[in-house]
Amino acid sequence: MSAAPDSIEMTPVAGPVNGSIRPPGSKSITNRALICAALADGASTLTGALESEDTHVMIAALQQLGIAVEVSDHGRTLRVAGCGGKIPAKSAELFIANSGTSMRFLTAMATIGHGAYKLDGIARMRERPIGDLVSSLRQLGVQIEALGANECPPVAVTASGLPGGEASIRGDVSSQFLSGLLMAAPYAQQPITLKVSGTLVSIPYVDMTIKVMESFGAAATATSDYAKISVSNGQQYRGIEYAIEPDASAASYYFALAAITGGRITVENLSRASLQGDVEFCDCLAQMGASVEYGPDSITVQGGKLHGIDVDMNGISDTVQTLSVVALFADGPTRMRNVAHIRHKETDRIGATACELRKLGATVDETEDGLTVHPGTLRGAAIDTYNDHRMAMSFALAGLRTPGVVIRNPGCTSKTYPEFFEDLARLIRGA
Numbered sequence: 001m002s003a004a005p006d007s008i009e010m011t012p013v014a015g016p017v018n019g020s021i022r023p024p025g026s027k028s029i030t031n032r033a034l035i036c037a038a039l040a041d042g043a044s045t046l047t048g049a050l051e052s053e054d055t056h057v058m059i060a061a062l063q064q065l066g067i068a069v070e071v072s073d074h075g076r077t078l079r080v081a082g083c084g085g086k087i088p089a090k091s092a093e094l095f096i097a098n099s100g101t102s103m104r105f106l107t108a109m110a111t112i113g114h115g116a117y118k119l120d121g122i123a124r125m126r127e128r129p130i131g132d133l134v135s136s137l138r139q140l141g142v143q144i145e146a147l148g149a150n151e152c153p154p155v156a157v158t159a160s161g162l163p164g165g166e167a168s169i170r171g172d173v174s175s176q177f178l179s180g181l182l183m184a185a186p187y188a189q190q191p192i193t194l195k196v197s198g199t200l201v202s203i204p205y206v207d208m209t210i211k212v213m214e215s216f217g218a219a220a221t222a223t224s225d226y227a228k229i230s231v232s233n234g235q236q237y238r239g240i241e242y243a244i245e246p247d248a249s250a251a252s253y254y255f256a257l258a259a260i261t262g263g264r265i266t267v268e269n270l271s272r273a274s275l276q277g278d279v280e281f282c283d284c285l286a287q288m289g290a291s292v293e294y295g296p297d298s299i300t301v302q303g304g305k306l307h308g309i310d311v312d313m314n315g316i317s318d319t320v321q322t323l324s325v326v327a328l329f330a331d332g333p334t335r336m337r338n339v340a341h342i343r344h345k346e347t348d349r350i351g352a353t354a355c356e357l358r359k360l361g362a363t364v365d366e367t368e369d370g371l372t373v374h375p376g377t378l379r380g381a382a383i384d385t386y387n388d389h390r391m392a393m394s395f396a397l398a399g400l401r402t403p404g405v406v407i408r409n410p411g412c413t414s415k416t417y418p419e420f421f422e423d424l425a426r427l428i429r430g431a
């Protein structure tokens with residue numbers, strides 16, 4: 001691989017890639033643990049945390065809210081002095097860049113405070129939905145406004161505690177609205193009951209929220225169809241030592257690498273029992289013909305001949321781009337369904353993925369809720385990444401099998417995985 005400031009040309013590998021790797025900490029778990037630790041009674045130590053833009057903006061925002069977060073061990077250990085549900089800062093302007101988790105979780109958390117808080121981000125964040133979360137918080141008695149066009153950020157909260165009660169929350173746009181409300185709910189002045197409208201997307205992330213809350217000592221009760229979720233007030237998170245798993249979405253690039261090169265790659269410290277739904281990406285690879293071994297503390301994928309599949313990826317939508325690239329190397333079409341919500345992420349991920357796959361020689365049918373990839377004769381191309389870390393990481397894989405693939409703006413991986421290209425190169429070298 002030769003590096004240039006604004007692009008990287010990928011070098012195809014000579015044969016199967018074998019090896020083992022521990023990806024950085026889970027973004028989703030790090031940002032949940034930070035919220036719970038920040039509100040807790042007492043200090044928490046989070047180990048194995050992710051050090052990246054999405055966690056930097058979360059940490060910086062908590063510090064601006066008056067919560068001490070001490071960072072050590074190259075960002076992997078975070079010591080958080082919990083505020084016991086009393087947010088110290090009476091005003092703050094929080095810059096959230098393009099971190100959806102931080103924007104949605106901190107909007108809900110800020111309502112527990114007493115003061116004026118404003119949350120804003122980069123231009124794309126001002127296009128990402130938050131109106132449904134704002135409207136639920138209003139139903140719970142909060143004075144809050146989305147100031148951007150189409151009820152997008154910036155968000156202004158004039159908080160005097162979170163009153164609570166009953167609210168409806170839309171589930172079919174982003175599960176992060178619900179997760180944010182749930183994590184704030186133990187600190188409301190009354191119990192909170194949330195009625196989820198529309199079919200809830202990204203359900204594994206809601207399960208993750210409930211499990212992280214439980215680890216910190218607070219409970220949320222959901223009906224089996226997630227139509228209604230209740231949280232009693234008066235519960236308190238307590239400061240704990242909390243170990244964060246490696247990021248399963250980041251692991252998908254390594255599982256895919258094994259699949260498309262016929263290699264054997266082990267991802268350490270992840271298992272079937274992970275809090276992260278994205279480990280199920282391996283089931284897609286297994287359906288395509290790879291073999292997957294789930295160990296007690298690792299997952300290994302061995303590549304094989306790959307077939308096209310038809311798969312509902314609603315619960316594991318951060319891996320749609322990874323699977324789209326794997327699909328280029330299958331012997332038939334792959335259809336990925338039920339992921340209309342990924343049009344609201346770092347970019348419109350259905351449109352962007354379809355466009356870049358076509359540049360590589362694939363035929364792609366795009367539907368409102370997904371895409372079908374028909375593999376074709378592959379050719380090199382300069383890949384636009386739309387400031388979306390997952391475009392860069394996924395399409396880099398295509399360049400390990402096809403000459404002439406250039407990844408533009410590879411630095412965008414810093415959102416969740418700043419060291420991605422270095423880790424990938426090390427794994428390929430066998431170092």
Ligand SMILES: O=C(O)C1=C[C@@H](OP(=O)(O)O)[C@@H](O)[C@H](O)C1
Nearest residue numbers: 028101174175176179202205318
């Ligand atoms: O709660 C979370 O940690 C996340 C939920 C998902 O978003 P949606 O619920 O918007 O699909 C996912 O795409 C995102 O990367 C992280």
Ligand SMILES: C=C(OP(=O)(O)O)C(=O)O
Nearest residue numbers: 098099100101318345346
């Ligand atoms: C969608 C993502 O992030 P977020 O919504 O947290 O910005 C992602 O990491 O793929």
